[in-house]
Structures are given as C-alpha cells and as structure tokens.
Amino acid sequence: MVGALDHRYRGEHPVRTLAYLFKEERPKLLVAVLAFLVKHSPIWVLPLVTANIIDVVEHRSPVASLWANTAVLLALLLLNYPLHLLYVRCLHGAIRRVGTGLRSALCRRMQHLSIGYHSRVSAAVLQTKVIRDVENIEQTAQQTGDMGLSALTTLAGGLVMVAFRVPAAIPVFLVVVPAAAYLVMRMRARMREDNESFRREIEKLSARVSEMTTLIPITRAHGLERDALHRVDGTLTSVLRKGLRLDLVNGSFGALAWILLNVLGAAVLAGSALVAYHQVIPVNSGDVVMLSTFFPILTSAVTSLLSLTPVINKGLASVRSVGEVLQAPDLEHNAGKAEVASARGEVEFRGVGFAYGDPDEAPAVKDFTLKVSPGETIALVGPSGAGKSTVLNLVIGFLRPTAGRILLDGRDMEGLDLRTYRRFLSVVPQESILFEGSIRENVTYGLTGVSEERVRRALEDANATEFIDRLPGGLDTVVGERGARLSGGQRQRLAIARALIRDPRVLILDEATSALDTRSEALIQQALARLVAGRTVFVVAHRLSTIRGADRIVVMRDGGIEEVGTHEELMRLRGVYAGLQGAQPA
Incomplete structure (x- = not known):
C-alpha cells in the first residue's frame, strides 16, 4: 500500500484520512452496502409481513395474500446466507487489506526514518502503533460497518414501513424513539464510570502483584511475608468492593433499561390500540402490532448509533497516532544520490x-x-x-x-x-x-x-x-x-x-x-x-x-x-x- 505514505496526515481530519485509505476499496464497499441492505431487510420487513398476515386473518382476505407475504419473507431469509458471505468478503476483506497496507507502510516508514528518530521514540511505542493502533482502526471500521449499517438500515427501513402503513405515526416515532434511546444512553454513562473505576482498581492490583513477585527474594530473606500479603490484601479488598458495586450498577442498568423500554413499548401498544379502537385515524389490528413491534427495534437502532461514538473516537485517535509515524519528517534521504558500486575503505x-x-x-x-x-x-x-x-x-x-x-x-x-x-x-x-x-x-x-x-x-x-x-x-x-x-x-x-x-x-x-x-x-x-x-x-x-x-x-x-x-x-x-x-x- 504505497499510497498510504502519500497522504497529508498532519492537519487533515481523520475521517478524510480514513476515506483516503479506503479509496481503492470503494467499489467493494459499495457492493458490501448493497448486500447488507438486502440481507438485513427481514428485520424491518417482518413487522410489515406480520401486519399483513394479521389483516388477512382478521378480514378473511384471500389466502393467496398470506402465502405471498410468507414467500417474500422466506426468500429474504434464504438470501441472508450468501449475501452475508458476500458482505463479509467485501467489507471485512477491504478492512483487512487496508490494515495490512497500513502496517506495511508503517514498517516501511520505520526503515526510512533516521536512527536519531529511533533513539527518541521507543521501540515499544512504535510496536504499539503497528499492532494496537492499526487493530483499533480495523475494529472501528468493522464495528461501524456492522453496527452502523445495521442501525441505519433498520431506522430507514422501519420508518419507511411506518410511513407506508401509518403515516400519522411518524411524528410520534421521531419524538419517542430518540427520547427512549437518550434515556438508555444516560443510564449507560453511569455504568461506564463504574467500569472505568473498576478497571483502575484491577490495574492497581496488577501493579501490586507484579511488585510482590519482584520482591519475593527480599521478602523471604527478611521474613516479611505477612507484610507483603497485607499490602496485597488491601488492594484485593478494594477490588472486591468496586466489583460488587459494578455488579449492582450493571444489574440496575439491565433491569431499569428493560423496564423503561417495555413500559414505553406498552405505552405505544396501548396508544396505537386506543387510536385504532376509537378510529381517531384509520388504523387496523395489523398496524397496531406493527407499530408496537417497530418501537423497540427502532429504539435499539438509535441506541446502537449513539454507542458507536466512543468506538469511533478511539479509532480516529489511532488514525492520528499512525499518522505521527507516516508523516514524521526525520527521514534518511537517499533518492537521487550517487550509488556506491565499490569501496576501497578510505x-x-x-x-x-x-x-x-x-x-x-x-x-x-x-x-x-x-x-x-x-x-x-x-x-x-x-x-x-x-x-x-x-x-x-x-x-x-x-x-x-x-x-x-x-x-x-x-x-x-x-x-x-x-x-x-x-x-x-x-x-x-x-x-x-x-x-x-x-x-x-x-x-x-x-x-x-x-x-x-x-x-x-x-x-x-x-x-x-x-x-x-x-x-x-x-x-x-x-x-x-x-x-x-x-x-x-x-x-x-x-x-x-x-x-x-x-x-x-x-x-x-x-x-x-x-x-x-x-x-x-x-x-x-x-x-x-x-x-x-x-x-x-x-x-x-x-x-x-x-x-x-x-x-x-x-x-x-x-x-x-x-x-x-x-x-x-x-x-x-x-x-x-x-x-x-x-x-x-x-
């Protein structure tokens, strides 16, 4: 991937850099998106098919309509397997090739950077850029592709289906769905803080255990085993306390999020049923089922989009980190200089x-x-x-x-x-x-x-x-x-x-x-x-x-x-x- 070295990383937004890195893979990315749209369609087609079948049963419509709806759904379900393989081959293959190209470009750049640069920047830092930073970029692209495409296609498809069947419900969904997703994300933020606190305690424990194992000869030589264990026990107690707190927070989040989404879902179900019962707008039984089904699906899609923010930020930070090496100016310049064909040694x-x-x-x-x-x-x-x-x-x-x-x-x-x-x-x-x-x-x-x-x-x-x-x-x-x-x-x-x-x-x-x-x-x-x-x-x-x-x-x-x-x-x-x-x- 020689082109990876040609981009102006410094001062360029990382999103533009990512677009540049995937430039040669754009045709495959387009095929991947099209394959995903079709393979993922059962998620937002199923509620519509369900509504149609309920209407057939309720209105005693011709049974051929039931078979037609079922056939459409089965066809889409059977297409999922080959289209999913095509999607993985195109999207994930493109991501892997870009990652491999980036690693190759980094290694090539390191070979051209001066020894002065290598004396200032530790080998561990450069190794992290080649391994971890590129891995972060790959994971960001994969998760954004998988979760982002899933959420966007679900949102777009679901809203189109709702607009097709019950246009009057669109304003309600545009308000209630984002509000529910926002409440879920607010609750997740509290959980994230406790996860971070627990992670820091685990790091302290790791450092304490490493210190203990290093000092074992000194500890044993001076009979200080009890003191060493006392120091570790204090950290273990702290880890236990933080871990129990984290478990409670995770349990509370799971329960409250489940209650919140189901209460709102029940509200949407009851509201749409009342609308259908009083015929405020022309809504039938199939529409009520479709609306109540779409609510949690669309809310989950919005939540997934919001949860991608830290993943994307981490990936963009890694793009900047990789760029520090790919555009480091401290190079050994040999291009255009005279080659040495023989040497006497003077x-x-x-x-x-x-x-x-x-x-x-x-x-x-x-x-x-x-x-x-x-x-x-x-x-x-x-x-x-x-x-x-x-x-x-x-x-x-x-x-x-x-x-x-x-x-x-x-x-x-x-x-x-x-x-x-x-x-x-x-x-x-x-x-x-x-x-x-x-x-x-x-x-x-x-x-x-x-x-x-x-x-x-x-x-x-x-x-x-x-x-x-x-x-x-x-x-x-x-x-x-x-x-x-x-x-x-x-x-x-x-x-x-x-x-x-x-x-x-x-x-x-x-x-x-x-x-x-x-x-x-x-x-x-x-x-x-x-x-x-x-x-x-x-x-x-x-x-x-x-x-x-x-x-x-x-x-x-x-x-x-x-x-x-x-x-x-x-x-x-x-x-x-x-x-x-x-x-x-x-």
Missing part, C-alpha cells in the same frame, strides 16, 4: 562536528579531523560521553555531520546513497542481535544463494563451529527469540560470522568483547583478528588491552581528539591514554 573526516539539536548542550563531536587509509585499524578510546559512539554512527551514516565533511574514497558521503554504501560495511555491536530462526538464517541474513561451504567457512573463522557441531540441529538449530538459547559469547561469534560472510570493506566493532568471560573473549579475539585483516576497521573497546594492536589509537574527550598514535607512542607521551591505561586492571 575514510576522511574534515573538521567534522555533530550536535544532537539541544542548544543548551555541547556538541557530541567537534572539529574531528582524521584520515583513515584502506585496511587501517582505528581504535577510539576515551571516557563515557567522549563522542566515540557518535563517531561510529557518523561512519555508518546513521548520523549526518552538522559541521565539516566525511569523505569515502574521496567522495563526500552527503552526496552518496548510503543504502548502497552499507553493502560494503558490517557492524559487530556490543550486544549481538539475532532473530527467531536457525543459525544458518541468522548468519546469511539478507543474502541469497549462499553455499554451505561458504557458511561453514565463515563460522570456522568466527570460532563458532566448535559449539555448533555439538548442537543436535547443527546449522538448522533455532536460536530462539533474540538468540535466547545461546550464550553471550556464542551469539557474538555468530555476529562475527555474519560480518565475515559479507566480506565488508569497512568494519565497525562497538565494544564487541565487553561483558564476556575470559575464554569467550579469547575465542572472539582470535575471530576478530581474522575479521579485521585487510579491512578498514573502527573499533571501540571497553578493555584497552584488546586494542593494543590497532594501527592508530584515537583518544577522545568532550567530543574532540586529544591524542593519536600507536599504543607504544601514546604510552611514551604519558598523557590521557596512559592515564586511562593505568586506571584499568592488568
């Missing part, structure tokens, strides 16, 4: 600066000037907040310099299509990211037609075959969500294999050996030694001992370069790097 920073946008904060990187030759390994070190990760993100192209330029093989990266550049780049992050799938699928992610030999060679170079060969499924072993079935060191070795199999020209290593045990670190260091050979490498390491062999070490502080040199050169300077080295255990 990277040059010329007076590069980067600020995250807050005018009160100092730039994350300032006056960063460095030329990196193809195949050179550059280590970035410095205290937390020095700007190391920002530099890595600038190399990847996740961030664009706010000052200066970055050149790749002599070409300004600002003019390059970064998607094509990243084909020659691989990243091994601090926490390797795996998806629910096999080892083979994770290593070859994004590649097609990769031979078994090539996969195994990459895994061997990453020191991963020693644990993969022990797994019952070998390369086809499913790693679990985010690689949960593997240890940290095993996941990291798969991340290295994933980088190796792509044969990158530029390699980013971001704390690739942090938080690992000594044996895992040794295996990964061996794998990294094979990985960096002949490639331009930017590495950030927590343990300075792991970057001693770097061609150059860049020491950063407050976003700028303090020192540059080999390990031996920097140690002889006895400057910032020597101080950092001395502060770490051997």
